[in-house]
Amino acid sequence: MSTERTDHELLRAHVDGDPEAFGILFHRHRDRLWAVALRTMGNREDAADGLQDGLVAAYRRAATFRGDAAVTTWLHRVVVNACLDRIRAAKVRRTETLPDDLEEYRDRGSLAAAAPAADDPADLSVREERRRLVLGALAELPAEQRAALVLVDMEGYPVADAAAMLDCAVGTVKSRCSRGRARLAELLAPLLDDGSSEPDHALPRNPVCPGPVESDDAPRGPPTPA
Structure with missing residues (x-):
């Protein structure tokens, strides 16, 4: 079944034209990618934009993936870089607190324990x-x-x-x-x-x-x- 394919197989299938492969890959790692974007950007709106930028870049640049690292590592790199690019472009110096809605994803990514x-x-x-x-x-x-x-x-x-x-x-x-x-x-x-x-x-x-x-x-x- 398609959901049982490895990350590498899904990414390769996407490059080869499978219209569903990238969506399956994203949903497999979405929780942790979202948590990283959320904490890096500092608020939900900017995190959503940063994550979206990263996913668009990953979707378009999938063919450049060399396979010398895990696919999840590559996805994190693209998303984090997209978030940092947004911060640098806007010259943002955050003063508001970081978001507090990560509890839902605690057991599916973040290693921080609940209080x-x-x-x-x-x-x-x-x-x-x-x-x-x-x-x-x-x-x-x-x-x-x-x-x-x-x-x-x-x-x-x-x-x-x-x-x-x-x-x-x-x-x-x-x-x-x-x-x-x-x-x-x-x-x-x-x-x-x-x-x-x-x-x-x-x-x-x-x-x-x-x-x-x-x-x-x-x-x-x-x-x-x-």
């Missing part, structure tokens, strides 16, 4: 405020640093895989992550030094991997390409 429920409304309010501060700090990083941290610290990809997706050297990814973590440590100093004796799952892990923010809104999934 435990808080019984006390006051505790829940504090946790939500801290999550907003953490995600807001991440949004202030330069786009390249944010992309590296999203892939390595939030999505859990090995540094080598992230380097392939970002089309740069392993050392460059490590450097971007290091600088990004150092900057986040400065931005989040009030949270890290608040003297709280209990672990707070809103604080960064690894050391900067904020978990998904709980939301009262129904989560919305990634857009389907036109």
